[in-house]
Amino acid sequence: MFVVERDKHNPILSPKAEHDWESAGAFNCCPVGGSDRESDKLFLVYRAESKSRLQDGIRRPVSSIGVASRSRGGDFDDRRQLIKPEEVWEKFGCEDPRVTKLGKFHYIFYTALSVYPFRSEGIRVALAKTDEKMNIIEKHPVTTFNAKAMALFPKKIRGKFAALLTVNTDNPPAEICYVEFERESDMWSPEFWENFKTDIPSHALKVRRTDNEQVELGAPPILTSKGWLLIYSHIQGYFNGSRHFGIEALLLDKDNPRKIIGRTKGAFMIPEEYYEQVGQVPNIVFPSGATIEGENLQIYYGGADTHSCIARINLKKFLDALLGKTELLKRGPDNPILSPRSDKAFEVRGTFNPAAVDIKGTVYLFYRAVSSDNISTWGFAASRDGLCIDERSSEAVYVPRVDFEKNGCEDPRATLIGERVIVFYTAYDGTTPRVAATSIAVADILARKWKWDMPQLITLASVSNKDACILPRQIDGKYMIVHRLDDVICADLVESLEWRDEPVRSCIPIIRPRPGMWDGAKVGLACPLVETTEGWLLFYHGVSHTTHYRVGVALLDRDNPTSVRARSAFPIFEPVEDYEWKGAVPGVVFPCGVVRRGDTLLIYYGAADTVVGVATAKVSDILTILKSHKNKKK
Structure with a gap:
């Protein structure tokens, strides 16, 4: 058994009126540690959304990616725009970053929007690579097909770069897929992804329980004593109009992340608080990052496509639940005692x-x-x-x-x-x-x-x-x-x-x-x-x-x-x-x-x-x- 505790300071990020680029939303955040040892700085990348404005002849909100930083225990008060629509393959928006530190670099995968009105063929994954202080070194378009929600593993698997991504998010049913790269450059190689596209089922994890559900990768995977922990978004009733956004989790084998060794039986978080129920898109909790802090798993998530928030769970109890150890009650040895x-x-x-x-x-x-x-x-x-x-x-x-x-x-x-x-x-x-x-x-x-x-x-x-x-x-x-x-x-x-x-x-x-x-x-x-x-x-x-x-x-x-x-x-x-x-x-x-x-x-x-x-x-x-x-x- 476990309980979910929302941070008493939630939301930790909200829209900021004086920054037009994040005046409507600051949500779906993902944390990563920096190199500033004196202040033990923590970076938070997040989706920023402006209010409606004229861009490329079209009046609409524009998404970009912000970065906030703080010394541990402080507030995320240092905020700046990190990634904004510049290239043709992202000209209509940059959304929902997931960041992983590997070696001396940060790899930020995000959703790049290349067409408007939005349609599946123009919604793809892109990558920004930064140094330890969050200065961009290079940017690349990644997938050659519809995909979102990609994140790199924080260590190599069998000597290879490894990642998870969600394929066909806008041409459902979506699949969360596992992929490996021999070289860093394979991550943005069109040839690599065209080959991947021919055999998506072999890469897909079996996540959906019914055909009426939608799934999407949430936080980058975290290594625990029991395996790789994956927090993801699980939407029930996706196709029949009764959508319920929830947060769930998978436990993947440490040596073979294609293998699911544990999972939640259902959502452990749903929209309950005001900042999760009221916003640009009501009634949404959307996981986007996670860290381990002492005995607790700390989940970062978006609330109502407007705010960034934190929730905590005791990690050991959570892993026990994923492995099926949920009952606190022990049945009597002579049950049933009355018939x-x-x-x-x-x-x-x-x-x-x-x-x-x-x-x-x-x-x-x-x-x-x-x-x-x-x-x-x-x-x-x-x-x-x-x-x-x-x-x-x-x-x-x-x-x-x-x-x-x-x-x-x-x-x-x-x-x-x-x-x-x-x-x-x-x-x-x-x-x-x-x-x-x-x-x-x-x-x-x-x-x-x-x-x-x-x-x-x-x-x-x-x-x-x-x-x-x-x-x-x-x-x-x-x-x-x-x-x-x-x-x-x-x-x-x-x-x-x-x-x-x-x-x-x-x-x-x-x-x-x-x-x-x-x-x-x-x-x-x-x-x-x-x-x-x-x-x-x-x-x-x-x-x-x-x-x-x-x-x-x-x-x-x-x-x-x-x-x-x-x-x-x-x-x-x-x-x-x-x-x-x-x-x-x-x-x-x-x-x-x-x-x-x-x-x-x-x-x-x-x-x-x-x-x-x-x-x-x-x-x-x-x-x-x-x-x-x-x-x-x-």
């Missing part, structure tokens, strides 16, 4: 999604039981060690009692407050699911006397509402209820535990879906929140438009739990085992209960809407990843 019993009519179709509460060293579970007529009630089970079931009821311990729940009482979540266990659940009347609340005395649970309070509806009749819990202590003198309205996890604050007049009437957003990511279609609360010294852990389920139920986690502020301090970029738990894939609803893991014992969390979940599993996790492990990332985001 339907064919001789018990109340649960013959399913036993899943259990509430959990720890009382005097025993875990008590109230699980959703589904009968043959598809009505949900609750069964009961108990476990001393939390992993194996020691006791189980022979009949339902909670059943529908009023009209608003006549079609079922679903997905309970339990919270211990004082000497009562308060349970929120989904009450279904056959039309609109709503949140209801009931409670029971601890003494009655211990005595196995199921004296539940009469249920009360706490959400409005006019909206569908599910997935709710109450925090175990007050926040600023009020009780906070977490619930899901539509596809958003939100909160409301209530004065008391008296459930009269449908008290939940507000939605203070906490977690929203992230379109283009694993949780892009909908999110919902998993189990009740867990308080730690660093804040509240909120586990949630998420679904994309193309995949199944998975689980993520967020860290909420301890004093203001509507404020998100960090959120996992990838799921921490997903369906893997047969019992999670085979059942009434295949491919579902759905936690509803959690118990904390010291540093260990016992998380109880429904699998495939059929059985109950348990998984464990260390609070300290989760906090180690989450707690250092303090940016507040919705």
